[in-house]
Amino acid sequence: MSHFQYNIHHQDPATAARRGVFTTPHGRVQTPGFMPVGTQATVKGLTIDQVAATGAEMILGNTYHLALRPGHETVRRLGGLHGMTLWQGPILTDSGGFQIFSLEGIREVSEQQATFRSHIDGAIIQLTPEHSIEIQESLGSDVAMVLDHVVALPAEPDAVVDAMERSIRWAKRCLNAATRDDQARFAIVQGGLDAKLRAECATELSSLAFEGFAIGGLSVGEPPEEMYRITAATCPHLPTDKPRYLMGVGTPIDLLENIARGIDLFDCVMPTRNGRNAMAFTDRGQIKIRNAVHREDTRPLDPDCHCVACRHSRGYLRHLFIAKEMLGPILLSIHNLTYYQRIMAEARAAIELGRFSEYVAKKKKGWLSQPTTNAETRG
Incomplete structure (x- = not known):
């Protein structure tokens, strides 16, 4: 895909830290990099110019929330996320997978889809891997995340395996559903706190034609040391020539510890929420x-x-x-x-x-x- 490229310019001699550049249709992102979270097409409380003035190069939006309001077709008619928000740089959209974890009390998961009861009006929302990609294509983000199955930790081993295997199948369905050549797809590695499962999932996903890879399902209640252990165990099984994104992390210490283990991109609401x-x-x-x-x-x-x-x-x-x-x-x-x-x-x-x-x-x-x-x- 000529619209996207990842180049590593420097490799730290003592750690797995990488210095690179991720090129997208809306510009280049210097890595390691941090993406402010704009869940509902806004970084809470700030104008887009204020966000840019902080030094941010790429921001994040959310499929589930934007599908509820104003609706992905409305976003498309308003010019996509770039036209609606006036953000000129790259945008990544989460798939709705995190809401499978965070909205556990109002959702059900089957092999076909995740079904939610809207937290706004109680309406039923069915989110399949295919529909998640359809929504993200309407949003017009530079990077679309695959729909994955996130489970809270700690969890029973069978539940972790089930969610990991489903995430792989859903990733393939997302890839098959994609139609835009100006939108990258990032797969998401699952597997809980089991290093062997993480390696298995990363190896399987790396064989597919994704433009980048994320590590998901961490920072959901486990100690930081466990997160670092799993990141270190996962990164060696991901392609070296594609960006690696650790989802939903974290504190300043977390950022540096995970850069040292090979991570390139981060997002978290912690800076704005705090x-x-x-x-x-x-x-x-x-x-x-x-x-x-x-x-x-x-x-x-x-x-x-x-x-x-x-x-x-x-x-x-x-x-x-x-x-x-x-x-x-x-x-x-x-x-x-x-x-x-x-x-x-x-x-x-x-x-x-x-x-x-x-x-x-x-x-x-x-x-x-x-x-x-x-x-x-x-x-």
Whole structure:
């Protein structure tokens, strides 16, 4: 597929970290890279220009939510996601597979499809692999994810095997249903916390004509060390010349640990969700801006950050949250997204210099005094 290409420019000598470029019809994405989550065709609280100003090159939308409202045909008539949102860069759309996990109480899964009862009006929605691709083709994203079966962890071995094997069959159905040559398809590796199952799934999917590969079903309740173990066990079984995407991850530490194991792309709502809840990421750990200690603090959130939020004092930012002014969540969301993009840029530079391990050690020294809770939260 001439519209898509992945080139690796540097390989870190001490880890599996890769420095590359993913080329799409709407532009190039520098990797390792982080995609802000725009579940319902918006990164919550921010204009598209504000998102771009953080350094983001690719954003994410969601098949399930956009199919419910405004409806994928409406999105198509409004010019697809690019025309509707005015985002000029690449867009990736999730398939609805994550909702099989997150909306477990209002869905049923059969071999043919996932059936949901809408959380909006109770209507029945049937999502087959073929329909998921049809919706994503209407949305016009650059990358369409296959529909997969995500299970909560820990799970019974039989349930993990069943979901993995179904995910492989559904991936093949998605590939067969695709009609657009300007839209890449990414397969999703499942297999729970079983390294052998992950290797089996990755090997099977790698034999198919996908433009990229994702690792799904992690950051759903397992300890971070288990996630790292499975990522390390999976990446060697994926093609070296195609991008690798770890879905729904995660904290800054998670990003660097998984880059070291061979991951190229990430997404997570954590920067914006935590920002809306008055928490800022910095090199010196998390700052909970509502705390009274910041009431008359004239310092910026992060002296090394040049985002618009860091032009203000911590005292002013705290005031915005205490007064329930909408500007507070907007500014902290901008800061957190800018911080995540800065981590990615610094990681890319460290890989180019062959000093990625040193970079990770330096960052962790500042972060580990206030660790965050790991959770996949894509929407």
